Amino acid sequence: KYNGEKNISFIGEGTVTIDMKYVKDGIAIIMGHNQNIKVENIQFKNMYSGHFIELDASDNVVIQDNTFIGSKASDNMNKEAINLDTPDKTTEGWHQNWSKYDKTPNRNITIEYNLFEKLDRAVGTHKYSGGKYHDQVVLRNNYIAETRSDAIRVMNWSNTIIEDNIIENVADGEAGKRGILASGAINPTIQNNDFYNVGRIMQFIAWKNSGPGS
Numbered sequence: 001k002y003n004g005e006k007n008i009s010f011i012g013e014g015t016v017t018i019d020m021k022y023v024k025d026g027i028a029i030i031m032g033h034n035q036n037i038k039v040e041n042i043q044f045k046n047m048y049s050g051h052f053i054e055l056d057a058s059d060n061v062v063i064q065d066n067t068f069i070g071s072k073a074s075d076n077m078n079k080e081a082i083n084l085d086t087p088d089k090t091t092e093g094w095h096q097n098w099s100k101y102d103k104t105p106n107r108n109i110t111i112e113y114n115l116f117e118k119l120d121r122a123v124g125t126h127k128y129s130g131g132k133y134h135d136q137v138v139l140r141n142n143y144i145a146e147t148r149s150d151a152i153r154v155m156n157w158s159n160t161i162i163e164d165n166i167i168e169n170v171a172d173g174e175a176g177k178r179g180i181l182a183s184g185a186i187n188p189t190i191q192n193n194d195f196y197n198v199g200r201i202m203q204f205i206a207w208k209n210s211g212p213g214s
Contacts, residue, residue: 001104002059004033012041022048022072032056032087032099039063044081047071047119051083056094057104067115068122077149080121082111084134084157091127091213103129105156112140116147124153128207130214133158133186145169147177151198154182155207161189168196175199183207 010029018028027050031037037058044052044066052068055061068081087094089101116122122144125134137160144151144167151167154160162180171177179198180190183205195201 001102002033002035002057006035008034008036009038010040010042011038012043015043016041017043017045020044020046020048020050020052022046024048024050026050027054028052030054030096031058031061032094032096033104034058035060037061039066041065043067043069045069047079047081049074049079051080053082054085055082055106055109056085056087057102058106058109060108061106062110063114064110065113068119069115069117071119073148074120077120078126078153080124080126080153081116081119082123084109084123084125084137085127086129086132088127088129088213091129091209093127103132105129105132105134106137107135109134109137110140111138112142114142116142116144118146120148121153122147122151124150125155125157126153127209127213128156128184132156133184135159140164142166147171150178150181152180154180154185154188156184157188158186160185163189163191163193165193167193167198170198173197173199178203181205
């Protein structure tokens, strides 16, 4: 559940950079079964097929005033800068032997005032655990530009708020790529966002895990 480490802050003073140097499948910060985590004022750059932040089974997380810039394209172009996932053996999205595979979703996640640029995706989920919903995910006042795929991927999220973001140049305006793509969304609020050069602003579709997973 949420009974791991708690009350941890990664706060950059001055200029602090985590350069992943395109190490394949690398992750800069990984958290699971945690509470009360803050990530603030850090520059993340140069990702390849992993995530800058992998966020599983955590409660009350604030990610604000960071920059996430630059990645090599992953095979499916679906590797998010910030990935929300569940510790679920069947989806093969979480391989931490210290962790219980109890499918605990995230809750009370705030992602605001960040810059995302030149990535597959900014924020999202690409594997779900049946019946488990990431709850109270707030994306607010972020700037997202030049993603290769859908900028924000909502998948099994409940009571999410996506507001006051700027999203531009999604896949160079390709017709089939979305600013916001949502599946399994319960009670979402999406308002006051600006979209520029986005082929499809928003789409809600049914979805089934491709490959492993329920």
